[in-house]
Amino acid sequence: MEIDRPALAAFLRRRRELLQPEDVGLPRGQRRRTSGLRREEVAELCHMSTDYYARLERERGPQPSQPMIASIAQGLHLSLDERNHLFRLAGHTPPVRGTGAVSEHISPGLLRILDRLDDTPAEVVTELGETLRQTPLGTALTGDATRYTGPARSIGYRWFTDPVTRELYAPEDHAFLSRMFASGLREASALRGPGSRAAHYAELLLARSDEFRRVWEKQEVGIHPHHVKHFIHPEVGALELHCQNLLDPDQSHRLLVYTAVPGSESHDRLRLLSVIGPQALR
Template sequence: MIDRAGLAEFLRRRRESLQPEDVGVPRGRRRRTAGLRREEVAALCHISADYYSRLEQGRGPLPSDRLIAAIAQGLHLTLDERDHLFRLAGHQPPPRGATSEHISPGLLRIFDRLADSPAEIVTELSETLRQTPPSVALVGDNTRYSGPARSMPFRWFTDPNTRATYLPEDHERMSRVFASGARRVATLRGPGSKAARLVELLLRESPEFADLWHRHEVGATFADVKRFVHPEVGVLELSCQVLDDPAQSHRLLVYTATPGSESHRRLRLLSEVGARDIPGGVSVGEWFPQPDCGPTRASTDRQPR
């Protein structure tokens, strides 16, 4: 049963405790509100300001679990705070761990400060949860997919257009890496897991994946430099830095170019091109494998091979 008074008070307190810079919102020079404005929170949660205001006032219809999840993410709640919010709204909290799509506040704070760089947050199945505008400009909007197609490797093996974002000479290695990574995660999560079901689907739909799967290759990795093909600016050679959130099995991926290089110049041009929907646009995402493109677990200094 929903606790309307408790829900309203909790939302109000959390909103007032957040500062604009905590969530990547410009402060402005005439701000008088303590914390965030209701319309700012509504925008972060992708809901109407009127609906959010009614929740803070203890009225309105019963919020769905999907809406509560959006509010929890928009308010940058911790997992404990998210679970509390779900219970106040009369819902059972979603499970934690590998299948959770709730991004930790710490990872979001870092992501919010990367607005001028191609960056994204992905699950262990390379389902994109968040993208910066330069990332969308580079590879397309990866959050637009649904079902199995949310997983970039699923698209890689089932949609030929997906590969247009990468040089043809890199395709064979990338296919090997995705198949190898699929084995690692499916084994880690076990039979009946989401990863195992994705493998079963790929085995039915992709002869290429089936062939690679039966080779039993493990430990394949991406090249240190990823080569992207963009229809407006051409080929970009980018390095990838990775920050892992092992508790949630999420990864923050940030792509950079060597200063002074042609790729660096082209990367800057992407801000002028703007975010657009590129058919088949994908991101390597360092999907299943532990890559050589960057470190893991909270360090962003490059590690030796």
């Protein structure tokens, strides 16, 4: 497939013009003349330079890579069909869709909700516990969980291979969390099949972790997360947070939102964490 520069540029311009600042969690400002988002705003959402994005809209520059197109699709809040169209315009085959594939493209609906939760810890995760996007307060609570690569992107994998992961959780919950992560991985492996990423993670953990092997041998399934989670934050201390989740069944993504009971000590500590900000955890 070859890149269709005129069609790509026209599609990007139109999608940018349709998005409003409030759609993506940005302030509108008082002197806004642009119809839709500015190029620099889209570039920031897509994690690229303004010059690079502007050249695409002007039918110039190199052919964007598949990861770059995926980033643009996410930044512009495209649907899966729109994302696939963008891939084709850029001269690439769209990512495979089907029961055996795990998509990392967050739906526009979940993104719109997440963009409005600036004052709340929240994150979008895959069925394997891979964090795709966090709110600023979500990053302050658990650290930047999007920075990991490879199998370490999954919190279940990190739980059994990186002792630092457990420091954020109350010790009395560790045994249950070990069973929960193993149970979830077993169910995902059965759902996605032997050649899936879930099955690969299980194989790696069986080779690396004695604890995982012991828990895995119990053949447990159906162990679901508790609605109340207990964190031990290095800056603000113990936090008892209620976790609400919104499922996107088409993508197998969950939006997790953490709140504290108003007037509780955890509520006060969560407010303090919002002042400290993302720098609280590195």
